[in-house]
Amino acid sequence: MRISIRHELRYAFPEDTARAVQHVLMTPCDTKGQKVIEWSIDMPGMESAEHFTDAFGNLAHLVTQSRPENGLGILVTGIVDTSDASGVVGRLDNDPNIALFKRLTGQTRPNGNLVNRLKAQQKAGLGRVELMHWLMNRLHEAHEASGEEDEEPVEIVAEDHAHVFVAALRGIDIPARFVTGYVLEAQDKPARLHAWAEAWDDSLGWIGFDPSANLCPTEAYVRLATGLDAETSTPVRLVPDLPRENDDAIRVAQVMMANQQQ
Amino acid sequence: MSEKKYFDEMLNADGSVRDPYRILADWVQSQPKTALKQLAADAETIFRRLGITFAVYGSNESTERLIPFDVIPRVISANEWRRLEKGIEQRVKALNMFLFDLYHNQDIIRAGRIPEKLIIQNEAFCPHMMGLNPPRGIYSHIIGVDIVRTGPDDFYVLEDNLRTPSGVSYMLEDREAMMHLVPDLFHKLKVAPVETYPENLRRTLESVAPDSCAGSPNIVVLTPGIYNSAYFEHSFLADQMGATLCEGHDLFVDNGKVYMRTTLGPERVDVIYRRIDDDFLDPLTFRPDSMLGVPGLFDAYRAGNVTLVNAPGTGIADDKAVYTYVPQIIEFYLGEKPILKNVPTYNCTNVDERAYVLDNLAELVVKEVHGSGGYGMLVGPASTKKQRAEFTEKIRARPDNYIVQPTLALSTCPTFTNAGIAPRHVDLRPFVLVGDQIRITPGGLTRVALKRGSLVVNSSQGGGTKDTWVLED
Numbered sequence: 001m002r003i004s005i006r007h008e009l010r011y012a013f014p015e016d017t018a019r020a021v022q023h024v025l026m027t028p029c030d031t032k033g034q035k036v037i038e039w040s041i042d043m044p045g046m047e048s049a050e051h052f053t054d055a056f057g058n059l060a061h062l063v064t065q066s067r068p069e070n071g072l073g074i075l076v077t078g079i080v081d082t083s084d085a086s087g088v089v090g091r092l093d094n095d096p097n098i099a100l101f102k103r104l105t106g107q108t109r110p111n112g113n114l115v116n117r118l119k120a121q122q123k124a125g126l127g128r129v130e131l132m133h134w135l136m137n138r139l140h141e142a143h144e145a146s147g148e149e150d151e152e153p154v155e156i157v158a159e160d161h162a163h164v165f166v167a168a169l170r171g172i173d174i175p176a177r178f179v180t181g182y183v184l185e186a187q188d189k190p191a192r193l194h195a196w197a198e199a200w201d202d203s204l205g206w207i208g209f210d211p212s213a214n215l216c217p218t219e220a221y222v223r224l225a226t227g228l229d230a231e232t233s234t235p236v237r238l239v240p241d242l243p244r245e246n247d248d249a250i251r252v253a254q255v256m257m258a259n260q261q262q
Numbered sequence: 263m264s265e266k267k268y269f270d271e272m273l274n275a276d277g278s279v280r281d282p283y284r285i286l287a288d289w290v291q292s293q294p295k296t297a298l299k300q301l302a303a304d305a306e307t308i309f310r311r312l313g314i315t316f317a318v319y320g321s322n323e324s325t326e327r328l329i330p331f332d333v334i335p336r337v338i339s340a341n342e343w344r345r346l347e348k349g350i351e352q353r354v355k356a357l358n359m360f361l362f363d364l365y366h367n368q369d370i371i372r373a374g375r376i377p378e379k380l381i382i383q384n385e386a387f388c389p390h391m392m393g394l395n396p397p398r399g400i401y402s403h404i405i406g407v408d409i410v411r412t413g414p415d416d417f418y419v420l421e422d423n424l425r426t427p428s429g430v431s432y433m434l435e436d437r438e439a440m441m442h443l444v445p446d447l448f449h450k451l452k453v454a455p456v457e458t459y460p461e462n463l464r465r466t467l468e469s470v471a472p473d474s475c476a477g478s479p480n481i482v483v484l485t486p487g488i489y490n491s492a493y494f495e496h497s498f499l500a501d502q503m504g505a506t507l508c509e510g511h512d513l514f515v516d517n518g519k520v521y522m523r524t525t526l527g528p529e530r531v532d533v534i535y536r537r538i539d540d541d542f543l544d545p546l547t548f549r550p551d552s553m554l555g556v557p558g559l560f561d562a563y564r565a566g567n568v569t570l571v572n573a574p575g576t577g578i579a580d581d582k583a584v585y586t587y588v589p590q591i592i593e594f595y596l597g598e599k600p601i602l603k604n605v606p607t608y609n610c611t612n613v614d615e616r617a618y619v620l621d622n623l624a625e626l627v628v629k630e631v632h633g634s635g636g637y638g639m640l641v642g643p644a645s646t647k648k649q650r651a652e653f654t655e656k657i658r659a660r661p662d663n664y665i666v667q668p669t670l671a672l673s674t675c676p677t678f679t680n681a682g683i684a685p686r687h688v689d690l691r692p693f694v695l696v697g698d699q700i701r702i703t704p705g706g707l708t709r710v711a712l713k714r715g716s717l718v719v720n721s722s723q724g725g726g727t728k729d730t731w732v733l734e735d
Contacts, residue, residue, distance in 0.1 A: 021515070021546060021558050022546075023546050023547075023561075048517055050518035050561060050565060052561060052564055055389045055392050062515075062518065062546075062558055062561045064515070064516060064558070096389075099371070099378060099382055100389055102378070102382050102383075103383060104383060228389070239545050239546055239557040
């Protein structure tokens with residue numbers, strides 16, 4: 001499937017900002033399930049930006065603006081060919097030491113109860129990949145049962161689920177990571193920036209799991225960046241750090257049109 | 263305290279004087295008490311003029327205090343020093359190799375010699391350092407190893423201090439003061455010089471400049487600012503080696519390179535001796551709320567356009583829980599037996615060891631895994647019942663947060679007190695520089711517990727300093 005992506009972000013800087021600096025983690029890489037055909041990030045300062053592979057294997061840009069008078073606009077556009085690989089991402093060229101993804105962070109504290117249940121399943125003979133599926137199903141059931149579906153924005157729910165999933169697997173010593181990306185949704189609903197997880201298997205490599213949708217990423221998914229948690233895989237990190245909870249200081253307008261061309 | 267026998271560095275058990283102290287002991291004995299008193303008063307005048315102060319956290323009175331200084335130097339023989347030097351060199355070599363390994367292949371974990379969890383889950387481990395190659399493969403360039411002595415041949419390393427150790431300015435100023443106070447003694451004894459430290463520091467920093475740096479590297483000292491307890495030392499060292507002292511807002515990153523703002527326009531920076539903690543170095547990569555750092559600094563470092571000294575993430579090798587593995591670390595990388603001993607350490611997460619610890623708190627020393635400066639510790643023999651009860655609760659609640667060691671019988675040195683000359687407990691922090699070669703300044707900073715019987719030498723807890731004389735053959 002060919003997916004085209006257009007993603008626009010806007011930040012309003014405080015007046016008199018002398019200098020603004022960003023880490024931009026918005027360049028997808030090729031995996032078993034996706035091939036990047038075209039990709040561009042359009043923003044002030046991009047022409048002289050440094051790029052590097054960060055600690056988690058992402059291609060990142062360091063972008064700087066002097067006196068960003070009218071705020072900052074970022075336009076990301078691209079075309080990606082995807083195929084359904086049953087969620088298998090495999091091994092990636094830029095993957096760091098896999099053990100790194102066992103590290104717990106402030107956003108990924110394992111739930112003791114969940115870890116104990118995982119251990120019990122492990123003891124009962126569930127294989128490693130089955131265990132991951134079991135965990136995804138349990139999280140989904142728990143979410144259904146809680147009936148909180150419409151309370152929180154869908155992005156927050158996805159992020160929380162991914163964190164819980166990742167933390168629980170790390171709790172039983174399985175490397176797992178947080179993933180950000182795009183997902184193509186039903187024709188009448190707009191696409192959005194989504195969050196899911198990947199877990200490590202020695203023979204298959206990385207396998208994707210989307211606990212909020214209770215499925216392994218399909219050809220409707222485009223994987224953007226990864227990290228230990230949402231904080232380390234955030235698409236744009238800025239200095240000055242804008243207070244995200246304050247709607248007046250932060251303006252992120254996403255205009256995304258994802259459509260099938262094949 | 264019980265009648266424990268402590269090793270006295272000047273006097274043998276029979277009252278005779280140990281060899282290295284012979285000349286000094288004669289000199290001390292020939293001084294009338296009033297002369298020593300005068301020396302102490304003169305010393306205070308000198309230090310006031312030099313302006314050496316340190317800040318004490320958590321005390322309301324004056325925040326800036328003069329650090330107490332004892333006019334009787336500590337003497338270490340050439341032989342004793344050679345052994346210490348060898349042991350220190352071995353340790354810093356192995357620990358730098360350990361850091362390289364942890365941030366690359368992690369062979370030591372794969373070999374099952376150190377638990378993966380201890381490293382990967384450690385706060386001091388810095389994931390962003392994975393795969394980076396600092397110039398010459400050196401992570402910790404400036405080190406202050408804390409050593410205590412318990413007998414003629416017994417030296418123990420208490421802590422390796424591989425992050426941003428302080429105290430070297432006291433070592434230098436103590437020597438300067440002594441040369442003013444007792445010039446005649448320096449004629450009688452051949453004392454190894456320490457005043458070459460700033461020059462050696464500069465050489466070390468120059469030797470680890472990025473490969474891309476052509477010509478003479480531009481070096482700066484990065485300080486958190488005047489409210490830091492060691493600000494005096496930051497400005498002193500910058501001054502002594504002819505480098506610029508700057509704060510985070512004086513620097514900026516452009517095109518992946520670091521520049522300093524000057525009245526003549528931006529000036530490229532090659533090496534940063536930073537005295538800011540890892541977390542605060544760069545708000546883009548580390549703590550986003552840091553006002554002390556420089557956005558993009560870590561990216562410039564990753565790109566090999568600037569050298570950070572010490573590298574971020576060195577704290578994993580001086581973590582108190584990792585400390586217990588240093589003997590294995592030395593054997594693993596160098597294939598050698600450790601020359602200097604580690605203090606035996608109890609692990610409170612082990613049920614048996616914890617039971618022993620809780621039964622014997624009155625004889626043990628408890629330290630917080632992430633604590634420093636003598637804060638948050640319990641010295642069993644000097645503790646009250648109430649304090650021990652508090653620590654029993656603390657250890658039970660978070661056993662992994664504490665390490666416990668036997669109370670070491672720290673050696674004593676003659677010290678000038680109100681009651682005349684008396685033995686007081688001391689430790690030693692030699693300063694090590696690692697660059698194109700390993701340079702260890704002979705001696706280091708001797709800290710002395712001025713209170714009678716006290717084993718806590720930290721300046722924040724009533725300790726003072728004295729000059730350390732390593733004799734030359």
